[in-house]
Each structure stands twice: as C-alpha cells, then as structure tokens.
Amino acid sequence: MQYCSTRGGVGGWSFRDVLFSGYAPDGGMFMPETLPVLDPDALRSWRGLSYPRVVVEVASLFIPPQLIPRDDLGVLVEEALSGFSVPEVVRVARLKDGLTVLELFHGETLAFKDLAMSCTVHFLSYFLKKESRRAVVVVGTSGDTGGSAIQSAKGLPGLDVVVVYPRGRVTPVQEKHMTTCLEDNVHVFAADGSSDDIDQPLRRLFADQQLVLSHGLMSLNSVNWSRILIQLAHFVYAYLELSEVERAEPGAALPELEVVVPTGGAGNIAAAFIVKQMGVPLRLVAMVNANDIVHRTVTRGDFSMADKVTQTLATAIDIQDPYNMERVFWLLLGRDGASVKAMMEEFQRSHRHSLSEEQSLLCNDCLKADEAFCFYL
Template identity: 30%
Template sequence: MQYLSTRGHPERRRFCEILLEGLAPDGGLYLPEHYPKIDAAQLAKWRGLSYAELAFEVLSLYIDDIPAADLKAICAKTYTEEVFGTPDIVPLRELEDGVYIEALSNGPTLAFKDMAMQLLGNLFEYELGRRGEQLNILGATSGDTGSAAEYAMRGKKGVRVFMTSPDGRMSPFQQAQMFSLQDENIHNIAVAGVFDDCQDIVKAVSNDLAFKRKYKIGTVNSINWARLLAQVVYYFAGYFQATATNDKPVSFTVPSGNFGNVCAGHVARMMGLPIRTLVVATNENDVLDEFFRTGVYRVRSAADTHETSSPSMDISKASNFERFIFDLVGRDAAKSRGLFEGELGRTGQFDLSSDPVFAKAASEFGFASSRSTHADRLATIRDTDKRFATLIDTHTADGLKAAREHLVPGVPMIVLETALPIKFAETIVEALGHEPDRPARFQGIEELPKRVVKLPADVEAVKAYIAKHCD
C-alpha cells in the first residue's frame, strides 16, 4: 500500500514513512491510493474478534512495511483491559430505542483520543527503535489530543513532545492533565490565541522542510494518517455490537471540530462497512454544519471563534476536511489544491454549492450535520441524567442532540462518546448542581505543580523553543 498527497505531490510513500512525516511535502494530507474493500464474508470473519485482533485485521490492510507478527504484537500490547479498564475496550450500550452510545473514553486520559494515541506511541517507539532515530513531535490541542499524546509518549525512547494549546481556553481539568506532567521529554506550550493559531503553527513548521528535517519534526494531530487509521477500528467494533447480521446498516453521530474522528467513519464507509449516515455534530463553531447545509466552507477568524462549554470543538479550521473534499471532488488533486491553497487562501472560504459534487456529500458519501448550543447541551445532559440515569459530557451531549434529529426507524444510531464528564465539571455542575464522579487517580490534579511555558502565537517563537530544547 502506498500513500499520496491530497495536493498532488508526485512522490508516493509507504506507511512507516508517513508515520514519522505528518504532512506531505506540498502541504497536503496523506491518503491511501485506494481504500481496501470489505465484503460480507470478511465482515463475518471479523465478527467476534477481540478488539486487538480486529485492530490488526484493519491495520494490516494499510500497513505492509511492518512484519505481520510485529504489527499483531503492537496491537495486542496496545488494546488491553489493563490500559482501557474493560476487555471490550469500546463497550456499546443502548440508551433508548435505537440509540446507542459507544464508550471511547476508558483510556488513561478519559477521552477518545487515547484510542489512537496509545497505538501511535507504540508504533513510534517500534519504528524509531528499528531505525535507531529520534523524533520530535509537534502537536496542537484544543483539549484532549494533548493529554492523550503526552500520556502515550511519556517516557518513550527516542521521542520528545512539544504540545501547543490555546492559553486559558481548555477546562481546568484538561489543563491539569497536561501541565502536571513532569517528564523531561514532554514540553507544554500555551499559545496566546485560539486553537486555530496553534494548528497554523504546527502546519507552518511542518511546511518548513529544512527545519522539519533538521529537527526531525513529526505530528500526532489527526493530520497524521496513522492516528486516523487507528480510529477506523472502533467503527467496525461499534457496528458489530449494534447488529446481529452483516447486511444491516447503522448510522453514526460524531461530535466534530477538526473532522478527524468523523473522517475515520468516512474511511470505514468507503471500505464497505454498512453505514447509512454519518452525522457531523458541531457546537456554536459551526463551520462544518454550514458546509453540509449550504456547500460553503467558511473559515472564521480567531475573534469569531466562540469559546464554548464543549471546548474541544472550538475550531474554525477543520484540518482533516481536506481529506474528505479530495474524495468528494473525485480525487482530483489539482481541484483540491485549488480550493485549499487558492480560494481558501485568498478569501478564507470556498463555495461548492453550485458544483454538482456537493450533492454527493449526502447522496453518495452519506453525510448530514447538526448544530448544538450551550442551552441545548445543558438540556441534553439534564434529560439524559433524569430519564436514563446516565451522565454524559458536553461534547457527547452535542452528539446525542444531533443524533435524535437524524433517526431513521429500523436503523441503529451510534453516538460516539468523546470524553468522561469530569473533564468538563463546571458545565455538569451548571446542568445538574453537582460534580461528576472523579477517578481516584485524578483526585487533586488541579493543585499539582505545573510545567508549561507561555509563548505568543508566532511560528518563529515556537521554532526557537524547539531548537533550544533539541540542541
């Protein structure tokens, strides 16, 4: 399997090359040359596998430069009851008739990002050890990516992490999870700006090829194909738990800001998993909802990016969206490049409303969308707690509200849980009048010493910090 750039760079890469590389040299994102197709017979063979076994089967379709025995061992090491607290890894529960919640937040940092980051940490350590090299990971987080990456990479041989985050725009619990880590290979950088500023810095550094090569810069954001690939697995796992046969379609609703989580669902659907609808649930930062309703992708400025009670989705530039648009326009790299480098660069938006391809987003690719507000969030949390004695976090509440707007009789709707409620305790208190349960290992985390540096939203300042701590 080889990988190509969404912007048409002529050189193809193998998996382990893009694992360490992140963005393509032309600023595009990597995708496989084709999506492997899964038929009903193969689905039947996968039904009943453990999560680690299922992960190996999915990943091996895309990874042919790691020996099968080694890849199987990496999956077995990653997806264990010890790490995720349950042998099911991603247990599914029916909340109400036809509506399910897939628990993705049983990992070390209580967020769905652990599902991919734990694998990424083991893949990085394996490949760097095989090469005898080191890697400096540069990332951007609006909340959960940072802690998941840092917990996965702490103490890993040959790896340093430089994680940028928007100063003051994460929940106190999220900040404490990251900033309390004292490991020497972990560096937290609080940027004076919003998440999109952090993301822009990561892309700018990745596009500086001389700096990237000198300091061996890699990424763990969902621009890294390996991370997105790991997320494909739990769509299959959720499907198997919600259905008894391989010909029954399901739908998924995915809280989404950067489009990575739902893009993994798009990949699973392209592979042949019977997904009827992929519902993109946004908060007040509704760039994605606006596109799927109107065909206009309009990036917002930092000043127009709202600070909300589902902060991990406070994003107005959805990096992974380029992967879907590439598929939507028929894998026409010139057209994709023209949209993201040309129109978006010049005007801050592009408009596909009058292009025949836009209709395919729903008709051929199965996408729909909805928007949620703070008031919706509180109402959904209260209702779910009262009627089902189930406490959900703010992002999952956005997802559940959207899911109920897109139900089809006879089609199971699976809502992807994104985090445990304790990560957003302030809003839970506002909704219910009491704090959510806190795992014992996180008691008093907000009072621990912090290890973080504050920098301006400036590419050169971040590059200077990285250089200083790598030399």
C-alpha cells in the same frame, strides 16, 4: 500499500514515511493511494472479534508485513490498549429506543483520542528502536489531543513531545493532563489565541521540509494518517456489534447503521467516511456545536470560518478549521488533487470557499450534519 497527498504533489510514500510526518510537503494530507474493500464475507468473519483484534485486522490492510510483521503488529496493539480501564477497551452501552453509545473514553485521559494515540505512539517506538533514531513530536491542541499525546509518549526513549495549547480555552482537567507531567521528554507551552491560531504556524513549519528533516519533526495531531487509520476501527467495530450483519442473507444488501459523530477537526468523521468508502454501509451524521463550519459546509456548501472561535463547554470541538475535511473532499472529488489544492489554498488564504452545486450535492449525499444544543462560556 502506498500513500499520496490530497493535493497531488506527492505519491509513493510508505506507511513508515507518513507515520514520521505531518502535512505532506505540498501542504496536503496523506491518504492511501487505493482503499481496500470490506466485502460482506470479510465483515461476517470479523463478527465477534474483540476491539483490539478488529484494530489489528483493519491496520493490517494498510501496514504491509514487510514494515511491521503481523505478529509484531498484534503485540504492539495489545500493549498499546492494555492500560484501559475496562477489559474490552471499548464498551457498547445500549440505551432506550434503539440508541447505543460506543464508549471510547476508557483511556488514561478519558478522551477517545487515547485509542489511536496509544497505538500510533507504539508504532513510532517500534521504528525508533529498530532504526536507533530520535524524533520530535509537535502537537497543537484544542484540549484533549495534547494530554493524550503526553500520556502515550511520556518517558519514551528517542521521542520528545512539544505541546502547545490555547491559554484559557481548555478545561482545568485537560490543562492538568498537560502541565503536571514532569517527564524530561515532555515540553508544554500555552499560547494566546485559539487552537486554529496555533495550527497556522504549525502548518507553515511542516511545509519547510529542510527543517522537518533536520530536526526529525512529526505530528501526532490527526494530520498524521496513523491516527485516522486506528479510528477506522471504531466504526468497523460499531458496525460489527450493532448492525446484525451476521443475519444478512448471502447476496442481500447489508443493513445500514446510522452513526452520529461529534465533530471539530473532522478526523473522526473523516475516518467514518473512509470506512463507508470501503464498503461498510454507514449513514453518517456530523454533530457540531456553535463552531458550525462542518454543518454549513454539508447543508449549504458554505465552507467558511466564522469571525472567531466560540468558546463552549465542549472545548475539544471549539474549532473553525476542520482540516480533515480535506481528506473527505479528496474522496468526494474522485481523488482530484488539483481541485483539492485549489479549494484548500483559497480557504487558507481567505478563510472561505463556496462549494460548487455539484460538490455540495456530493457532500450532502454522503454526510449529514446537525447542531447540538450547547452552552457558551
């Protein structure tokens, strides 16, 4: 399994390479050069596995055993998920009228990001010990990523964590998760502006490969492929638990499962879309708040930022730059790096891009979007 940039300028990188990275050198985002297929027999064979076991099965499709042997991978995942507040790590809550909630909030910071973050940090620690090296993690956060990164990486030898959050735009609990950690390897800063404003200099930073290599810089935002990789397991596990795939007749079409995904930076909906591309029949609905760029993109082909980020009570998705949509566009456009590069460079330059009619139809066919009722601050 090798990885390439969504903008076509980089290819042939290993999982270890992309783990210790941020944006690709050409400004794109790393993706697997090929996606494995999950056929019905594979899905049936995984039915009944615990969430950590599903994570191991999914991760092993993308991490060659030459880099992390299967037994070591299992140990890393078990250790990463051992501190969650419920033994099953992820809990399925069945409500009325066929509605089910996949509870992803049982980690230390109560954010779904604790799941992928804890596993990714354990992968990092594995390689840091093996190679006797250091790394500096740089994280820009809209609220929950920073605290999750800190709780996962605090006190780890060989790893420094630098977190920047938008002053006055995170909840008091989120701020305390970041500012009350006294470990020597944790460094937290508040910046004026929104999380989108913070992302712009970070993108420029990771474009300077000499600086990145000389200081061992890397990202723990969902720019990092490992975060997306672990999030694939959320949707595979949900499908196994809820679709009744085991009742499907051999040769018959698998049942479809509708999944509603709260969406800000679009990392989780990108992971869901990748799982759909791997053969799992999901009907995906991206749910947004007043910062509705994903909704406008899917429904009208209007991939453009609003004049400002609207503050709501859902601070973690108060984002107008859903950077992981680049991964979705890359898949929708048949891995056409040149087209994605032109699209995203225009968006970064002008903060707007109109999808062509064909692109808009492709996007609308694969994703649905809706706006949630939200309270403004």
